[in-house]
Amino acid sequence: xxxxxxxxxxxxxxxxxxxxxxxxxxxxxxxxxxxxxxxxxxxxxxxxxxxxxxxxxxxxxxxxxxxxxxxxxxxxxxxxxxxxxxxxxxxxxxxxxxxxxxxxxxxxxxxxxxxxxxxxxxxxxxxxxxxxxxxxxxxxxxxxxxxxxxxxxxxxxxxxxxxxxxxxxxxxxxxxxxxxxxxxxxxxxxxxxxxxxxxxxxxxxxxxxxxxxxxxxxxxxxxxxxxxxxxxxxxxxxxxxxxxxxxxxxxxxxxxxxxxxxxxxxxxxxxxxxxxxxxxxxxxxxxxxxxxxxxxxxxxxxxxxxxxxxxxxxxxxxxxxxxxxxxxxxxxxxxxxxxxxxxxxxxxxxxxxxxxxxxxxxxxxxxxxxxxxxxxxxxxxxxxxxxxxxxxxxxxxxxxxxxxxxxxxxxxxxxxxxxxxxxxxxxxxxxxxxxxxxxxxxxxxxxxxxxxxxxxxxxxxxxxxxxxxxxxxxxxxxxxxxxxxxxxxxxxxxxxxxxx
Numbered sequence: 001x002x003x004x005x006x007x008x009x010x011x012x013x014x015x016x017x018x019x020x021x022x023x024x025x026x027x028x029x030x031x032x033x034x035x036x037x038x039x040x041x042x043x044x045x046x047x048x049x050x051x052x053x054x055x056x057x058x059x060x061x062x063x064x065x066x067x068x069x070x071x072x073x074x075x076x077x078x079x080x081x082x083x084x085x086x087x088x089x090x091x092x093x094x095x096x097x098x099x100x101x102x103x104x105x106x107x108x109x110x111x112x113x114x115x116x117x118x119x120x121x122x123x124x125x126x127x128x129x130x131x132x133x134x135x136x137x138x139x140x141x142x143x144x145x146x147x148x149x150x151x152x153x154x155x156x157x158x159x160x161x162x163x164x165x166x167x168x169x170x171x172x173x174x175x176x177x178x179x180x181x182x183x184x185x186x187x188x189x190x191x192x193x194x195x196x197x198x199x200x201x202x203x204x205x206x207x208x209x210x211x212x213x214x215x216x217x218x219x220x221x222x223x224x225x226x227x228x229x230x231x232x233x234x235x236x237x238x239x240x241x242x243x244x245x246x247x248x249x250x251x252x253x254x255x256x257x258x259x260x261x262x263x264x265x266x267x268x269x270x271x272x273x274x275x276x277x278x279x280x281x282x283x284x285x286x287x288x289x290x291x292x293x294x295x296x297x298x299x300x301x302x303x304x305x306x307x308x309x310x311x312x313x314x315x316x317x318x319x320x321x322x323x324x325x326x327x328x329x330x331x332x333x334x335x336x337x338x339x340x341x342x343x344x345x346x347x348x349x350x351x352x353x354x355x356x357x358x359x360x361x362x363x364x365x366x367x368x369x370x371x372x373x374x375x376x377x378x379x380x381x382x383x384x385x386x387x388x389x390x391x392x393x394x395x396x397x398x399x400x401x402x403x404x405x406x407x408x409x410x411x412x413x414x415x416x417x418x419x420x421x422x423x424x425x426x427x428x429x430x431x432x433x434x435x436x437x438x439x440x441x442x443x444x445x446x447x448x449x450x451x452x453x454x455x456x457x458x459x460x461x462x463x464x465x466x467x468x469x470x471x472x473x474x475x476x477x478x479x480x481x482x483x484x485x486x487x488x489x490x491x492x493x494x495x496x497x498x499x500x
Contacts, residue, residue, distance in 0.1 A: 002029055002030060003030075003065060003066045004027045004028060004029055004030075004063075004066075005028050005029060005030045005064065005065060005161070005162055005193050006026065006027070006028040006051065006062070006063070006064055006082070006162055006193075006195075007026075007027050007028075007062070007063045007066075008024060008025060008026050008027075008047070008050070008051060008060065008061070008062045008063075009025050009060055009061060010023060010024075010025065010059060010060035010061070011023070011024030011025065011047060011050055011057045011059070011060035011062070012024070012057060012058045012059035012060055013043075013046050013050065013055070013057055013058055014058055019217055020043055020046040020217060021043045021046045021047060021050075021057075021217050021218075022216075022217045022218050023217075023218045023219050024043055024046070024047045024050070024057075024060065024214070024217075024218075024219060025212075025219035025222075026047065026051075026195075026212050026219070026222070027222065028162070028193060028195060028210075029193075029210075030161075030191075030193055031188060031191060031192075031193055032188075032193060032194075032208075032209045032210055033184060033188060033193075033194040033196055033207055033208045033209055033210075034193075034194065034195050034196065034208060034209070034210045034211070034212065035195075035196045035197070035198065035204040035208040035210070035211040035212070035225070036048075036195055036196070036197045036211075036212050036214070037197070037198070037199075037201065037204060037211060037212070037213055037214075037233070037237060038213055038214035038215055038220075038237060039215070039237055039238075039457075039490070041216075041457075042214040042215050042216065042217065042237075043214045043216075043217040043218070044197055044214055046217075047214070048084060048164055048166065048195075048197070050062060051082060051164065051195070052078065052082055052083070052084050052164065053069065053070065053072055053075070053078035053081075053082070055072075056072055064081045064082070064162070069081075076158075079155075079158040079159075079160060080158055080159040080160060081160055081162060082160055082162045082163075082164065083151075083152075083154075083155030083158070083160045083162075083163055083164070084163075084164040084165075084166055085148055085151045085152055085155070085163065085164070085165050085166065085168060086166045087166060087167045087168075087170050087171070087293075089139075089147055089151070090151060091139045091147060091150060091151060091154075092139065093138075093139050093140035094138065094139075094140060095138075095139055096135065096136050096137060096138055096139065097122060097126075097133055097134065097135050097136070097137050097139055097142070097150055098118050098119050098121075098122035098123075098135040098136065099118070100139050100150060100154065101121075101122045101125060101126075101135075101150065101153060101154050101157060102118055102121065102122065102157075106118055107121060119135050119136065122135035123135050125153055125156075125157050126153055129152070129153050129156055129187065129190070130183075130186060131146075131149045131150065131152075131153045131183075133146050133149065133150060143176070144171045144172060144176070145172055145176045145179055145180050148165075148168055148180065149183060152187070156192065161191060161192055161193060162192075162193045162194075162195070163187075163192060163193070163194050163195070164194075164195040164197070165184075165194055165195070165196050165197065166197045167197060167198060167199065167292075167293075168180060168196070168198075169198065169200060169203060170291075170292070170293040171293070177203070181203075181206060181207045184196075184207060185207070196208055199291035199292070199493075199494055199495075200291075200494060200495045201230065201233060201234070201494045201495065201496050202494075202495055202496055204225060204233075205225055205230070208225050209224065209225055209226075210222065210223070210224055210225060211223060211225050211228060211233065213233070213236040213237055215236065215237060215239050216239070220236050220237075221236050230491075230496055231487070234487045234490055234491050234494070234496070235487060237490060238486045238487050238490050239486075256281070256282075256283060257281075259281040259282040259283050259284065259449075260281065260282050261279045261280070261281050261282075262280055262281060262282050262316060262317055262419055262420060262451035263278070263279065263280040263303070263314065263315070263316055263420050263451050263453075264278070264279050264314065264315045265277060265278040265279075265303075265312065265313070265314040265315075266312055266313055266314075267311060267312035267313070268299065268302065268309045268311070268312035268313075268314060269309055269310055269311035269312050270295075270298060270302065270307060270308075270309045270310050270311075271310070272295040272298035272299070272307075272474055273295035273298060273299050273471065273474040273475070274295075274474045274475050275312070275475065276299060276312070276471075276475075276476055277476070278299075278469070278476075280420070280451040280452070280453060281451065282449045282450075282451060283446050283447070283448075283449045283450070283451070284446075284451060284452070284466050285442060285446055285452040285454060285464055285465045285466050286451075286452070286453055286454070286465055286466065286467055286468070286469065287453075287454045287455075287456065287461070287462040287465035287467070287468035287469065288300060288453060288454070288455040288468075288469055288471060289455075289456070289457075289462055289468050289469070289470050289471070289489065289492075289493050290470055290471035290472060290493055291472075291493055291494065291495075293473075294470075294471040294472055294473065294474065294493075295471050295473075295474040295475075296455050296471045297339055297424055297455055299455075299471070300336075300422050300424055300453055300455045301336075301338075301339075301422075301424070302314075302323060303321065303329070303334055303336075303420065303422055303453065304326065304329055304334055304335075304336035304338075304422045305322065305323065305324060305325050305326040305327070305328060305329030305330070305334065306324075306326060306336075306338075307323070307324065308323040308324035309323060316332055316333055316334065316419060316420055317333070317419060319332065321334070330416060333416075333418050333419035333420060334418060334419070334420045334422060335412075335413035335414065335416050335418035335420070335421050335422070336413060336421075336422040336423075336424070337406075337409050337410055337413050337421075337422070337423045337424060337426050338409070338424055339424040339425050339428075339455075347397070350396075350397060351393060351394050351395060351396055351397060352379070352383065352388065352390050352392075352393050352394070352395050352396075352397050352400070352408055353375060353376060353379030353380075353383075353392075353393025353394060354375075354379075354397075355397045355408050355409075355412060356378075356379045356382045356383070356393070356408055356411040356412050356415060357375050357378050357379050357382070357412070357415060358412055376393055378415065379393040380392075380393055382411040382412075382414070382415055383411070385411070385414075386407045386408075386410060386411045386414075386437070386441065387407070387437055388400075388404050388407045388408060388411065389404050390404065402434075403434025403435075403437075403438075404434065406426070406427070406434065406438060407434065407437065407438065410426070410438055410441055414441065414445070418450060419450060419451065420450070420451045420452075420453070421442075421445050421450050421451070421452045421453070422453045422455075423442070423452065423453065423454045423455065423456075423461075424455045424456075425455065425456055425457065425458075425461075426438055426439075426442075426454065426456065426461060427439065427456070427458055427460070427461055428456075428457075428458070435460070439460070439461065439464055442454065442464050443464065459486055459489065459490075462489070465482065466481070466482050467479055467480060467481045467482060468480045468484065468489060470489070470492040470493055472492075472493075472495050477492065478492040480492065
């Protein structure tokens with residue numbers, strides 16, 4: 001039996017009351033490309049953090065080549081074992097390739113950096129691993145795939161032969177992906193082992209020999225890719241057999257299919273999405289789904305005035321939507337629950353009441369003066385309407401739990417009586433009860449004749465929708481009417497029933 005290059009068993013990791021990994025396991029053999037897949041929140045990032053020595057597990061063990069993993073404090077020992085190339089670059093863009101390759105360990109001559117030796121050693125290293133990049137090029141000027149290869153070469157120069165690639169193809173086009181895969185295969189032939197993390201299951205079949213599936217913070221299965229049909233892989237990720245799925249469809253309140261169109265977008269284009277056509281009728285809830293980098297969030301944020309598309313138009317109630325201006329979008333009848341309640345949703349130094357009424361201050365008073373009693377009345381009504389657990393409108397919003405804080409953000413969105421409600425990951429990081437309460441607000445907005453757009457990674461959020469549009473690489477590639485099965489939607493999101 002070959003000794004595994006990496007063997008992690010029974011990994012447990014908790015953050016306060018949250019269990020990020022309950023049973024993480026992975027065994028990677030030397031020289032293979034091993035895929036790690038799972039839906040958002042399955043525990044992949046936590047496992048990678050433990051495999052790279054960035055955090056300690058609360059339980060379980062990690063071994064490299066049969067030996068226990070180094071102590072967390074010994075960074076050099078970890079660098080000799082493993083490296084991770086993330087979506088976001090860890091190179092310094094303003095430095096040259098050579099400087100990045102040997103950062104903090106430049107060759108010295110009489111106490112000074114020897115630039116000649118630095119360039120020569122960089123050229124040697126790049127040649128050894130067949131990375132065709134100019135050592136004197138500024139890293140910021142490199143294509144994404146070349147920058148990734150520089151990061152891989154830097155990791156290999158420490159002696160690591162186990163490279164984790166975290167969503168390496170997210171920013172690449174088809175030709176660049178092919179080139180990356182060709183380079184991966186060549187490095188594999190030279191004795192490099194890869195852990196490949198991707199949401200594009202199609203790629204797993206193209207480049208990996210083995211796949212491990214995590215779901216709900218647990219190891220589910222490890223199997224040779226060639227022996228695992230795609231359907232079985234999606235089932236393992238979704239957590240149910242196709243037979244049990246027939247009972248799963250949620251009935252959605254019938255909306256009037258002849259209701260007038262409230263939101264209409266034609267040919268919307270930006271760096272994040274391309275040529276999107278979209279309509280939402282009065283009282284209709286439309287979901288936007290897709291992996292990270294699909295363009296779904298940027299598209300939704302554009303309607304709320306956070307971005308300006310480079311092409312196309314959108315109309316709300318037959319009037320042009322103002323792009324790039326949040327206040328103007330609000331005045332036009334758009335309200336938004338943003339993706340990050342801490343950074344974009346709440347003013348932490350203010351009270352619950354102040355936060356809930358921020359969007360409607362102009363309606364609560366005249367000539368810039370807001371009547372305190374009037375504001376308290378509106379805030380109290382919103383607190384009751386959303387069931388926010390608080391001592392009252394004067395309590396600091398920073399005291400609230402995640403679920404109640406999110407309800408305050410939702411309350412503010414509803415306070416302006418919008419015609420279009422844009423919800424971005426509306427139930428992220430909230431408990432089950434708060435989730436139900438927030439989703440019930442979607443139903444009441446629907447009954448009030450509001451057009452609702454829901455962007456989410458959570459399938460439960462999307463079940464309330466009359467239809468779900470799936471974006472892939474910035475384009476709408478599929479539409480699922482209400483009553484879809486989990487495996488169908490996941491297959492669309494992961495790019496398995498369309499290629500492009």
